[in-house]
Amino acid sequence: xxxxxxxxxxxxxxxxxxxxxxxxxxxxxxxxxxxxxxxxxxxxxxxxxxxxxxxxxxxxxxxxxxxxxxxxxxxxxxxxxxxxxxxxxxxxxxxxxxxxxxxxx
Numbered sequence: 001x002x003x004x005x006x007x008x009x010x011x012x013x014x015x016x017x018x019x020x021x022x023x024x025x026x027x028x029x030x031x032x033x034x035x036x037x038x039x040x041x042x043x044x045x046x047x048x049x050x051x052x053x054x055x056x057x058x059x060x061x062x063x064x065x066x067x068x069x070x071x072x073x074x075x076x077x078x079x080x081x082x083x084x085x086x087x088x089x090x091x092x093x094x095x096x097x098x099x100x101x102x103x104x105x
Contacts, residue, residue: 002089003055004045005077007063009070024069028062035061038089045076049089052081 009024029046032039035058037050046062048055059077067073082088 001052001055001082002047002049002080002092003059003077004047004079005059005062005075006045007059007066007073007075009066009072010074011071021069024066027065027068031062031065032058038087040089047089049086 007025007028008021029041032041032046032048035048035054037048037054037058039046039048041047048058050058059075063073063075080088085091
């Protein structure tokens with residue numbers, strides 16, 4: 001499965017005048033990267049691929065890491081559950097790029 005998630009603190013004082021939560025997000029991403037599971041982070045979400053229990057354990061640990069930065073935590077999550085498939089975190093993008101090349105886009 002692939003899980004795309006975004007986690008951010010709220011309800012507490014920001015460490016930055018601009019309201020940025022990048023330190024909290026960095027703590028979450030560090031947990032994801034330390035997991036050893038295939039992952040990718042963009043400006044809005046982090047994706048992680050693995051088996052149900054291992055992926056959700058990492059999401060939980062990342063959420064707990066962010067909890068230190070506020071009194072509440074917001075978690076947005078989307079999952080692509082496709083039993084028997086691995087390598088889809090890259091495979092889906094490779095198929096998309098191939099389709100775009102075929103279409104001339």
